[in-house]
Amino acid sequence: MGKTISEKIFSTKAGSPVQAGDLVIAQVDMAMGQDGTTPLAIRSFEDMGGKSVFDPSRIIFIIDHNAPSPLEAVSHLHDLMRQFATQYGVRLFDVGCGVCHELMMAQGLVVPGDLVIGADSHTCTYGAIGAFSTGVGSTELAAVMISGKLWFKVPETIRVILNGTLPRGVFSKDIILYLAGQIGADGATYQAVEFSGPVIDRMEMDERFTISNMAVEIGAKAGLMAPDYKTLAWLKNRARRPYQSVYPDPDAMYQSTRTFDCSGLVPHVALPHRVDTVKPVDEVADVPIREAFLGTCTNGRAVDIEIAARILRGKVVHPDVRFIIAPASREIFLTALEKGWVETIVTAGGVFVSPGCGPCVGTHQGVPGDEWNVISTANRNFKGRMGNNKAAIYLASPATVAASALAGKISDPRKYLG
Amino acid sequence: MIIRGKVIKYGDHVDTDVIIPARYLTATDPLELAKHCMEDLDPNFRKNVTTNTILVAGKNFGCGSSREHAPLSIKASGIKAIIASSFARIFYRNALNIGLPILESDEASHLIENGDEIEIDLHSGVIQNLTTGKTHQAKSFPPFIQDIISQGGLMNLVKTRLQK
Numbered sequence: 001m002g003k004t005i006s007e008k009i010f011s012t013k014a015g016s017p018v019q020a021g022d023l024v025i026a027q028v029d030m031a032m033g034q035d036g037t038t039p040l041a042i043r044s045f046e047d048m049g050g051k052s053v054f055d056p057s058r059i060i061f062i063i064d065h066n067a068p069s070p071l072e073a074v075s076h077l078h079d080l081m082r083q084f085a086t087q088y089g090v091r092l093f094d095v096g097c098g099v100c101h102e103l104m105m106a107q108g109l110v111v112p113g114d115l116v117i118g119a120d121s122h123t124c125t126y127g128a129i130g131a132f133s134t135g136v137g138s139t140e141l142a143a144v145m146i147s148g149k150l151w152f153k154v155p156e157t158i159r160v161i162l163n164g165t166l167p168r169g170v171f172s173k174d175i176i177l178y179l180a181g182q183i184g185a186d187g188a189t190y191q192a193v194e195f196s197g198p199v200i201d202r203m204e205m206d207e208r209f210t211i212s213n214m215a216v217e218i219g220a221k222a223g224l225m226a227p228d229y230k231t232l233a234w235l236k237n238r239a240r241r242p243y244q245s246v247y248p249d250p251d252a253m254y255q256s257t258r259t260f261d262c263s264g265l266v267p268h269v270a271l272p273h274r275v276d277t278v279k280p281v282d283e284v285a286d287v288p289i290r291e292a293f294l295g296t297c298t299n300g301r302a303v304d305i306e307i308a309a310r311i312l313r314g315k316v317v318h319p320d321v322r323f324i325i326a327p328a329s330r331e332i333f334l335t336a337l338e339k340g341w342v343e344t345i346v347t348a349g350g351v352f353v354s355p356g357c358g359p360c361v362g363t364h365q366g367v368p369g370d371e372w373n374v375i376s377t378a379n380r381n382f383k384g385r386m387g388n389n390k391a392a393i394y395l396a397s398p399a400t401v402a403a404s405a406l407a408g409k410i411s412d413p414r415k416y417l418g
Numbered sequence: 419m420i421i422r423g424k425v426i427k428y429g430d431h432v433d434t435d436v437i438i439p440a441r442y443l444t445a446t447d448p449l450e451l452a453k454h455c456m457e458d459l460d461p462n463f464r465k466n467v468t469t470n471t472i473l474v475a476g477k478n479f480g481c482g483s484s485r486e487h488a489p490l491s492i493k494a495s496g497i498k499a500i501i502a503s504s505f506a507r508i509f510y511r512n513a514l515n516i517g518l519p520i521l522e523s524d525e526a527s528h529l530i531e532n533g534d535e536i537e538i539d540l541h542s543g544v545i546q547n548l549t550t551g552k553t554h555q556a557k558s559f560p561p562f563i564q565d566i567i568s569q570g571g572l573m574n575l576v577k578t579r580l581q582k
Contacts, residue, residue: 037484039446048580049577073445106443136511140512140515140573186431219507337540362435362439362440381448382436
């Protein structure tokens with residue numbers, strides 16, 4: 001019987017053939033922690049009696065959730081991370097480097113076929129390059145820092161096939177929001193998802209990352225895609241280790257297969273406070289907004305800033321809207337500067353904040369006011385997510401967010417994309 | 419081990435942002451975190467929780483972030499156990515790892531009401547509703563996970579192994 005990508009990766013990392021449902025102890029290739037979760041992991045590491053790390057080159061710390069620090073207490077936690085990193089030789093990406101998931105991939109720290117854990121739920125993003133990567137808590141990160149191993153239940157896999165051709169003005173974000181609506185916020189709980197089909201094949205890597213990133217929003221443990229020539233080209237000057245790409249067998253056993261035709265898809269928006277309460281943009285058009293945010297591990301990449309610049313060129317952001325942009329990394333920020341996108345957006349009234357998670361997690365750089373509607377390119381719109389439980393968050397593609405920032409209300413971006 | 423307590427009940431999709439908002443992740447001390455547990459969902463939570471409270475909720479409890487602060491703040495609030503129709507997977511692992519008992523039972527989640535007095539046998543997964551007299555069976559844990567639970571979480575398990 002054939003195997004899924006997940007079954008193959010776990011068979012390699014556990015050292016014996018495994019199938020869905022098996023409980024395994026597997027060797028982890030990379031472990032990542034960010035500044036929201038790592039301080040607790042360091043505490044757990046010490047409580048467990050940790051005296052050394054299994055391999056400092058396979059542990060990465062990234063300061064992105066509060067970068068730069070908005071509070072004294074946070075500065076202390078950052079210093080705790082820096083001290084630990086220095087003591088054990090762990091590589092730390094400090095304030096301004098960017099969002100953890102963007103850095104893990106763009107810096108070539110993750111390669112296809114890897115098993116990666118991160119103390120951040122959106123660690124599933126690396127599935128887009130064919131790595132099994134998943135979010136864990138701080139205690140598990142600490143256990144991996146000590147031993148290099150962790151227990152897993154090999155997940156069953158749901159296969160999602162995306163057919164057709166994506167219409168103009170509709171993006172990978174619209175697809176994953178639509179899928180969240182169809183599958184539900186817990187539709188893939190305890191399972192992996194393998195995304196495939198001609199729509200995925202035609203996507204650039206940046207667009208694929210958006211889909212794998214949000215696999216956790218449908219409950220999934222991982223959101224995998226088989227590597228292709230685009231993946232290999234993207235990795236060419238990045239990968240820091242040799243790797244072996246992993247593909248599903250043609251006769252792999254899937255828990256289910258869901259096929260979607262993307263040809264008739266329109267821009268979609270997730271309504272407050274659930275990612276799976278999703279509607280076509282036309283049905284929520286005219287909802288007035290007070291803040292628009294473009295950034296995050298979902299949609300803070302070069303293509304995302306580029307589309308916003310295209311929509312805003314020569315225009316002015318609506319006076320009632322604060323349009324905040326957080327590039328997902330320093331590299332992306334530099335690209336946006338070189339291409340003139342930053343100038344275009346700032347001239348239009350946009351506000352750039354430092355590369356990092358920005359206002360997504362609700363600690364600083366754009367906490368909304370009471371009764372504000374916010375439109376954001378992030379992956380979550382839970383009540384209070386952006387730091388105020390009296391604000392309402394709508395999720396959309398970068399194009400929809402930029403169009404809405406211009407109009408002062410939720411707007412269909414297709415009108416602005418000539 | 420038998421746990422007995424009074425129920426506080428919530429609905430589906432209780433997410434980690436309402437369990438403990440990110441603005442309070444400036445602390446790693448569980449008691450400090452407990453001060454803000456559930457405040458965006460239920461401002462009376464702190465007032466209503468005693469040292470004998472059991473949470474009952476619907477599906478996808480703990481969805482969202484990987485923050486272990488979520489089960490830590492619940493445990494430090496005094497909650498003895500959580501029964502839900504289903505748990506989001508990272509929360510599920512985190513709760514087991516820090517020694518917060520969790521049980522999955524769709525039936526119990528639907529039939530147990532706010533304020534009911536219930537008793538849980540953690541070993542067998544039998545949930546008795548002392549108010550209504552009904553009995554429910556939670557899904558059993560694989561032996562491997564029972565091992566983690568019996569050690570009081572992953573932390574203690576690793577500690578024990580490192581000492582060997």
